Amino acid sequence: MLHSDQIILLNSNLGTKGGGENSTLQFAKYFSEKYPNKSVIILTSEIKPPTLDSLSVYFGLKMTENVSIETIRISEFKRNIPYLGKFLLYLKFLFRVRNVFLFLNHANISFLFPYAKKNIYLIMFPFTAYWGKIYVRLIKTRLMGFLLSRYDLVIANSEFTQLEIGKAWNGLFSKVVQPYFIPSKHLTRNKSFKQNxxxxxxxxxxxxxxxxxxxxxxxxxxxxxxxxxxxxxxxxxxxxxxxxxxxxxxxxxxxxxxxxxxxxxxxxxxxxxxxxxxxxxxxxxxxxxxxxxxxxxxxxxxxxxxxxxxxxxxxxxxxxxxxxxxxxxxxxxxxxxxxxxxxxxxxxxxxxxxxxxxxxxxxxxxxxxxxxxxxxxxxxxxxxxxxxxxxxxxxx
Incomplete structure (x- = not known):
């Protein structure tokens, strides 16, 4: 399949099955239904990521057949070498998303350059506080600001996130798209309470x-x-x-x-x-x-x-x-x-x-x-x- 027929979403924490992973699947579901003739790929670097079926059941999301999970692999030896492993993964990710129809970067703190035809950076939380000392934070914040300016669109998952990333990156423009929730088919809404x-x-x-x-x-x-x-x-x-x-x-x-x-x-x-x-x-x-x-x-x-x-x-x-x-x-x-x-x-x-x-x-x-x-x-x-x-x- 030609890369121009692919939509790639990057998330390397699928195994945690948290809110971020739920959000990744929600975007994958949306794009797979919006563009049924394109292949939607959730890209990860996890050695043993969960299956798409298990994630679908866990989050209650029914996925179409054009969605799949793909793992970027490097040898365990190279993965464990400081800096080299991350650099090799970066290069593999970069070339994998090159010229695809759409790339959605949902890798939390990722400095991956937008290399697809259309690029979205999904920010789940204002993460600059994780960058340690002031001078390190300053350098990384400026680098991330430059990177984000190269994306076609930045999406924030809440008004809170939108406000804080706007402060961090001098009024960075973003759109808010809140996650949704699908109640379980098996839930019982009429709870009864025992006073004691x-x-x-x-x-x-x-x-x-x-x-x-x-x-x-x-x-x-x-x-x-x-x-x-x-x-x-x-x-x-x-x-x-x-x-x-x-x-x-x-x-x-x-x-x-x-x-x-x-x-x-x-x-x-x-x-x-x-x-x-x-x-x-x-x-x-x-x-x-x-x-x-x-x-x-x-x-x-x-x-x-x-x-x-x-x-x-x-x-x-x-x-x-x-x-x-x-x-x-x-x-x-x-x-x-x-x-x-x-x-x-x-x-x-x-x-x-x-x-x-x-x-x-x-x-x-x-x-x-x-x-x-x-x-x-x-x-x-x-x-x-x-x-x-x-x-x-x-x-x-």
């Missing part, structure tokens, strides 16, 4: 690095919350998330949580669960906690450490779970359509507001649960398609 049995759920990657979800801080909150509630209330906390077995730091962080809280019968840890197990967890819990952003004091210093959108909130809300999240970053765009009172300023605020919710009557909880599930309908695929159709009509 409350389950809290957190679903996020187990890591203390970079975009941390702060499970350690949330566990401290749970212990404090339990102390101020009536002894009659049976409170439990379940933590689910992906755990990278190849990351020593992630495993160390996870093991530290197990060592400290593993003997508490009211706290449960479940890494790397199946989609079926995930659905079961949603259906059995009442409250959802998202911990991103609670460990950072200044949005101006490190905007990248806040939740950039928070599609996991939509997933939880679709099952009727009432969500609590930091009042900075992307969750504001979701929860402002639900109830702003569930946006929390700090960890003490999280404890206080969760306690207030738990002490509501059963009928009040049912109403809030119903409103949460109804809010999800705003972030639908039709909105996404409408926004993308407008973009395609202008830039293509």
């Amino acid at each position: 049995q409350i389950g809290i759920l957190t679903i996020s990657r187990f890591t203390s690095e970079g975009h941390s979800k702060n499970q350690d801080l949330l566990l401290e909150c749970f212990v404090k919350l339990r102390k101020i509630l009536s002894p009659e209330i049976q409170l439990s906390y379940t933590l689910i998330g992906s755990l990278d077995e190849n990351s020593d730091n992630d495993k160390k962080y996870y093991n530290s949580l197990i060592e400290k809280y593993g003997n508490d019968s009211n706290i449960r840890f479940h890494p790397n669960v199946s989609f079926k197990e995930l659905e079961k967890a949603y259906s059995e819990h009442d409250i959802f906690w998202l911990g991103t952003g609670f460990d950072r004091d200044s949005l101006q210093i490190s905007p990248a450490y806040y939740e950039h959108f928070g599609i996991v909130l939509l997933e939880a809300m679709s099952y009727g779970l009432v969500p609590f999240a930091c009042d900075r970053g992307g969750p504001v765009e979701i929860l402002s359509r639900f109830e702003k009172s569930f946006l929390v300023n700090d960890l003490n605020d999280l404890i206080e507001k969760t306690s207030l919710y738990i002490n509501l009557s059963e009928s009040e909880k049912v109403l809030m649960s119903k409103k949460a599930s109804e809010t999800v309908s705003y972030f639908n695929e039709n909105q996404f398609i409408k926004k993308m159709d407008e973009i395609v009509s202008i830039y293509f």
Whole structure:
């Protein structure tokens, strides 16, 4: 097949199955249906990426036959040589996307030069905070600014991301395309509540690095919350998330949580669960906690450490779970359509507001649960398609 008949989307973190990977598949689905005669390829450098079928099932997205996953490979020996491995991968990526019909760069922090006929850079979060010392940040920011100016279009996944990348790159022009969420066919919207049995759920990657979800801080909150509630209330906390077995730091962080809280019968840890197990967890819990952003004091210093959108909130809300999240970053765009009172300023605020919710009557909880599930309908695929159709009509 001629390269001019191909659309390539770059994502080298498919195995994490996070919000970014969901977004990659959403764009792949859109372009495959918009251009059915072209081959849509999700390009990755992962040694053993997940299959397209497994990702489709996990995210509830039905993909067409013209979508596939392709791996750029170099030998393990070369991959492990500092700098050389990355340079070789860069060259292979560069030549692979050369002259294709469309290239969508969704590799988080990627300095890949736009080499296709049409080029889009999809930015999921304002990542300049990851660049260390001031002089390094300055050099990389200027280099990225030059690179982004060569792309036909920059897309931000939220108004928060758009605002912060505009600050980082002197008013960089971008379009906002928020991810959408497709509720599970198996979910039960009519939740019933037992006044004295409350389950809290957190679903996020187990890591203390970079975009941390702060499970350690949330566990401290749970212990404090339990102390101020009536002894009659049976409170439990379940933590689910992906755990990278190849990351020593992630495993160390996870093991530290197990060592400290593993003997508490009211706290449960479940890494790397199946989609079926995930659905079961949603259906059995009442409250959802998202911990991103609670460990950072200044949005101006490190905007990248806040939740950039928070599609996991939509997933939880679709099952009727009432969500609590930091009042900075992307969750504001979701929860402002639900109830702003569930946006929390700090960890003490999280404890206080969760306690207030738990002490509501059963009928009040049912109403809030119903409103949460109804809010999800705003972030639908039709909105996404409408926004993308407008973009395609202008830039293509």
